[in-house]
Amino acid sequence: MAPHVIVGQVLVPVLLVGMASHVINRVLITAMECRCAKIALCDPVDGSCTCRNGFSGTLCDKECLCPDGSPCQSDGSCACERGWTGQRCDQPCPLGTFGTGCSQECLCQNGAHCNQTDGTCTCSSGWMGEVCDVGCQEGYYGLECRDVCSCVNGANCSHTSGSCFCAPGWIGETCSEMCPENFFGEGCRTDCLCQNGAHCHHKDGHCDCSPGWTGDLCDERCPQGSYGMDGWPTWMDWGLVY
Secondary structure: OOOEEEEOOEEEEHHHHOOOHHHHHHHHHHOOOOOOOOOOEEOOOOOOEEOOOOEEOOOOOEEOOOHHHOOEOOOOOEOOOOOEEOOOOOEEOOOOEEOHHHOEEOOOOOOOEEOOOOOOEEOOOOEEOOOOOEEOOOOEEOHHHOEEOOOOOOOEEOOOOOOEEOOOOEEOOOOOEEOOOOEEOHHHOEEOOOOOOOEEOOOOOOEEOOOOEEOOOOOEEOOOOEOOHHHOEOOOOOOOOO
């Protein structure tokens, strides 16, 4: 290879140095000095600058402010780590998104928290499963379905809060109390219609008549020739003698 010398920032073969002065002058006129910052790479053909991480701008003379060592793009924006966005990567992914560039959609359901980095779900109270789409099994409630329900007498237990939804005829925090006298049904809100001292069933309002009375509401006297509970006939009427 022929020996070279540096003229300005241009590598020129020695043989050109000895040529006519107008040739040398043409080389010197054509050679342009790179304006890129010292840390940048200068293209030898068109003089464009290739910035290193941490710098941006046409001449790579603008220092980036990306946090935690995030790479800086040539336009000055930051190449954010997973789960972060914004010009300076200082904003978490919007709700419902995660990952690099916040480009992936969260699949978490029922109010679960979606991890902005990898999309994993942290279930809210009463739910379980990979995407929190499965309610607690019967008899359990709460975070991770670890709490045991205390409802009784056929009550339904809320899988989120553990509160009890009483069956007809029962009230109280755990549904352990029967309806008060003369009331029945769901929430004990219905008035009993039983008459003449009859007992009203706390679940369905069915009347258990006092002796000597019959009928759905115990408002009818026993028929002639019968007496007792619900008008059962006497032993004499059946022809039975003791």
